Amino acid sequence: MFSTPVLPRALVRPTVLAVLAALLLAGLALGGAPAQAGDKGDKGDKERKRAYASGERFAVATLNLKKGMRVAGMRHDIGQVLDGEASVIGFQERLFSRPALRAALPKSWTLLMPKGPTGTDDNPIAFDKDVWELRKTWAALLTGTTWRRQTGQIAHDQYGVVAVLRHRQTGHTIRAVSFHLPNHLHNRRTGGPNYANRGGVQAMWRMASRVRFLKEDAPKPQQFVAMCDCNVTENRDTGDHLVKGRITRPLRLETNYTGRKGGSGIDYVMGERDSAFRIHSFLSYRNLVTDHPGIVATFARAR
Template structure:
């Protein structure tokens, strides 16, 4: 029999070391790193699929917010995994909102008449590639506010984004529906604000067009302050009957967690990705929760 000498043992250790270096150079590891293990535990079954998930947020900004407040709130929803954020009621300067975003993010705020910059979209350029963006007029005749003055025309910002890893394309739109729209007692429209209700109908028709006009391979995703409480929306005249129902959209409130509210992330059901879960961030400077909905690959 061959005896195992110290020389043979040293040679075996050297061979194992060389093999490990070769495997590392080829991008292969025998044992996952701690960071990989944490990511797999966090991502579940989708972790094995490159780009198997992404998260979208909606965040209504309070009028008069300064950079520190916006930065705090944005960091909360981005920390929740969001790589796309739809804002509503920006009502402050463009430079301030840009300054509130991380360096890898870009802000889509088309120039135009008053109102085109109320509902901008921001996204992480490391995650998404911009294919196209524009502002869509949702209604030219809108509702009267408490002051009795006619509000300006209402626009939604639209962005076509391609995921850099999995190639999935979304047509995202951020918009804001009229205030005092919902009669919570009846579950239907608040006809005391008839102008607002009719404006919502016009806006819903335009949103349906934006969704139906998208390419079949592009998933329609919407972020909104819809001003309608989800679990009391019981007729065909509001959000469920005019937007989510006809377009077959799922929302953060029909994900794995139940809930109710007026801030929605919506996603087209007939897509490779669907809303798997969501988180609601309430300890914010603004007066609305930030909603982060996570889309997971379904097929």
């Protein structure tokens, strides 16, 4: 039988110390790994910011405002879409004071809110002056007659706000329009128009015709971009009589409308495909004060 040798106590202590030292060194090495991962994350973040700063990418957002929102709520929601690097925002349903919305924007931003008949300032556009240069803006009459199904009354005229913006770094020019389609347009069971609200459906057709004109009237170098509360459920629009058939398909627009599977969103950013910049990705912000998601579309230079 072999017996287990007993080591002198003097030899045990150095061995234990050596093991502890090895474990300590291993712990330091493991502790350094997250720092390397963080470095990679920082590098990716720097690359992303460089792409936006150079103009290789830009982002456009749409944000529907809830009636009665105050400065704090609007500032919170605008801050969310700014986290997505948005430098242009199309608002819908601006139903509170002009000073409140202006106060909710960063200092480097300009708010385009035309004055005129009722409705001209419902769908303003805001943009970052450090990124874009304003070339032209106006309020486009989209339809002179709509019909409110809830009351049976004629609503005021519906306008879209249009802005021609030139990117300061690249010279790329967009013709952006923010607009809001009538409510109760969509029969979610059939996927087609809700003919119980025929007046609203016909108003939408007139508005879609004007939106198509705004795109077709744009000079070739201008990329058409639209921000819309379209009031049509994205994944159930199956015919040729609503947004897909009247706006996105005939104008060859790419959008989160067709790019995101599932869900029931009605808020869209649309971009012309035939351009030096194409839509690269979408972000949807839902933890907002308003009752709509904020949609941010990132445009990247086409390869």
